[in-house]
Amino acid sequence: MTTSSFWYEDAGLEKRPRLEADAECDLVVIGSGIAGLSSAYEAARFGWRVVVIDRAETIGGVMTPRTTAHLATALDDYYHCLIDARGKDDARTYHESQVAAVNRIEAICRDEGIEADFTRLDGILVPAEAAHMSDLKKEYEACRTIGVEVEWLDQSPLPLPQGARALRFPNQARFHPLKYIRGLIQAVEGRGGRIHGGTVYVDHVEDDGGVTVETEAGPRIRAKAALFATNSPVNDKVAIHTKQIPDRTYAIAGPVPKGTVPRPADLGHARSLSLRPPPAAEWRRGSADRRRRGSSHRHGQRHGPALRPSRGLDPRALRLVRRGPIPLVRAGDGAH
Numbered sequence: 001m002t003t004s005s006f007w008y009e010d011a012g013l014e015k016r017p018r019l020e021a022d023a024e025c026d027l028v029v030i031g032s033g034i035a036g037l038s039s040a041y042e043a044a045r046f047g048w049r050v051v052v053i054d055r056a057e058t059i060g061g062v063m064t065p066r067t068t069a070h071l072a073t074a075l076d077d078y079y080h081c082l083i084d085a086r087g088k089d090d091a092r093t094y095h096e097s098q099v100a101a102v103n104r105i106e107a108i109c110r111d112e113g114i115e116a117d118f119t120r121l122d123g124i125l126v127p128a129e130a131a132h133m134s135d136l137k138k139e140y141e142a143c144r145t146i147g148v149e150v151e152w153l154d155q156s157p158l159p160l161p162q163g164a165r166a167l168r169f170p171n172q173a174r175f176h177p178l179k180y181i182r183g184l185i186q187a188v189e190g191r192g193g194r195i196h197g198g199t200v201y202v203d204h205v206e207d208d209g210g211v212t213v214e215t216e217a218g219p220r221i222r223a224k225a226a227l228f229a230t231n232s233p234v235n236d237k238v239a240i241h242t243k244q245i246p247d248r249t250y251a252i253a254g255p256v257p258k259g260t261v262p263r264p265a266d267l268g269h270a271r272s273l274s275l276r277p278p279p280a281a282e283w284r285r286g287s288a289d290r291r292r293r294g295s296s297h298r299h300g301q302r303h304g305p306a307l308r309p310s311r312g313l314d315p316r317a318l319r320l321v322r323r324g325p326i327p328l329v330r331a332g333d334g335a336h
Helices: 006-011 034-045 079-086 088-112 130-146 177-190 307-311 313-321
Strands: 023-030 050-053 119-126 151-153 166-174 194-196 201-207 210-215 220-228 247-255 265-269 280-284 290-299 330-335
Touching: 006 177, 023 034, 023 210, 034 050, 034 177, 050 220, 079 088, 079 130, 088 130, 088 166, 088 177, 130 166, 177 194
Parallel strands: 023 050, 023 220, 050 194, 119 265
Antiparallel strands: 119 166, 151 166, 201 210, 210 220, 247 290, 247 330, 265 280, 280 290
16 A cells, blocks of 8 residues: 555656746745646736746645645535634635636636646535434535535435435536646746746845845845745744644545446545544545545644554445445545
């Protein structure tokens, strides 16, 4: 069994040279993951001179590949909880932003000719047991209140507990994140943007004319604006970090026979998507008949080997399938 990213093994990563001399641009982006490259792309599209730097030699290879590649507008933490915390207007704005983001990825794939396996599909939220139906009922009412497209299902591609129903969220999506990253790299560089790996940000100085970014090797970047798109904030090491709580998500995958999941769908387990224990199963269609068959979250979990927490997912995933043993071939984790 491996803990490496399936996306990395399938598509690999591109490298870019280190920044060797001072540079000047309109926008400097620190971080070359999907957030940083997406921002660089949008700026370059409007004619901005863009420089992207990343401490890693590979581009988009730190957190972006560590994903199940869902593009979901359904909310892991539940919209009814968001409404309770922030109100209906903020919850509606959040949902609209997620819809716009997925639509934008689809549009970029189309406009730039990026073959990233983008596909629209249903998202299905399945209760772990009949007692969890109360959570789904609250979520259904909350979604209807703020305009989220959702409907009840009496049948699911996975078995439902006795007397339970599932929620269907249409127009979710999936894609290949590293094929998408490759497309963004080409689009940014094709518009004159520069991307540098192995270039470590150490500090920046702001003034009335813009910002100067200093790198570990010495070269400086003078820009009108700087955008920080790192997984962990590097520009403010106190104010943001003291408000964050580290969470890690663990997933396992294994091959299943064709037809086991009768249609393309993202299938979420109610207790998995709520970011609460116990470990639960989260299913989605994968490449080459591989299904990501299990997902759990660890609140405040420090980084460590993915194998230990993911082992607890396997028995539960197998019970949901009810089709005999499935070999465990991959385990992975990601932070959020």
